[in-house]
Amino acid sequence: MHTFLSDFDWASGVALLSQAASGAATKPGSFDSLRDWMKGADRITLLTLGSMILCSLAAVTVAIERTLTLWNLADASRKLSEQVRRALYRGAIPDARTACQRSKSPLADVMLAGFERLGRGSEDALRAAVERERQRMVLSLRGPLWVMGTIGATTPFLGLFGTVVGIMGAFRKIGESNQAGIQVVGPYIAEALIATAVGIGIAVVALLVFNYFQSRLARTNIELRLTIEEFLEDLIDAHSKSPEPSRKATDGKATDGKADGKTDGKAKGTVEANEEAA
Numbered sequence: 469m470h471t472f473l474s475d476f477d478w479a480s481g482v483a484l485l486s487q488a489a490s491g492a493a494t495k496p497g498s499f500d501s502l503r504d505w506m507k508g509a510d511r512i513t514l515l516t517l518g519s520m521i522l523c524s525l526a527a528v529t530v531a532i533e534r535t536l537t538l539w540n541l542a543d544a545s546r547k548l549s550e551q552v553r554r555a556l557y558r559g560a561i562p563d564a565r566t567a568c569q570r571s572k573s574p575l576a577d578v579m580l581a582g583f584e585r586l587g588r589g590s591e592d593a594l595r596a597a598v599e600r601e602r603q604r605m606v607l608s609l610r611g612p613l614w615v616m617g618t619i620g621a622t623t624p625f626l627g628l629f630g631t632v633v634g635i636m637g638a639f640r641k642i643g644e645s646n647q648a649g650i651q652v653v654g655p656y657i658a659e660a661l662i663a664t665a666v667g668i669g670i671a672v673v674a675l676l677v678f679n680y681f682q683s684r685l686a687r688t689n690i691e692l693r694l695t696i697e698e699f700l701e702d703l704i705d706a707h708s709k710s711p712e713p714s715r716k717a718t719d720g721k722a723t724d725g726k727a728d729g730k731t732d733g734k735a736k737g738t739v740e741a742n743e744e745a746a
Contacts, residue, residue: 513633579696594703623667624668627667
């Protein structure tokens, strides 16, 4: 190994590397060739490509924002549901409501709507109020996903627009030079193909991510609906077993007994007074 390092011609090696680097910098597809192409490209084509790049950045932003929003949604909702269920099994409705107030899960707002409506109407009204809040939560979870769907649907047409512009430029060049060789129309056709490829690529990725979020939200919606139905059943059972209704019933019976006793006493006194008078 030492002999090889000592006998190796380092000067010629460095020269070969420099020649390879210079050839790579000037070959097609390098940064310099891309910059030269941008200088000679049509303005409308560049505007179309710039619009599609902005669309791709918007799609990436929406994907990151929805990923952060939905990252721990299922775990947080499941943990809150277990806490509320344990509290309702014990009949501790205030403890269950406190757990919802302390939680940061979107499911907490739905459960709090049920606690607010509890005892203020029928069970149908309670279920309707909770269902309205659940639908609001689902709409908030969808958020700006429509942006990604719109990008996936429109970027192919933007690419097609760039294709049409490139072909129009090719025909215009043919008319100016009265020649129809590949040297004349080749650059404009290349611009058209680049715009089409970029538009289709962005649309495919955006639609894949959009469909992924749609399926995940559909599954989450079903899980939340089942969780809320179980919560309503536990809440109604806990409210029916709470001591407040029985105490009211007991107080009502005691009051009725007292009233009946007073009425009977008055009736007996009236009868005795009539007998003495007779």
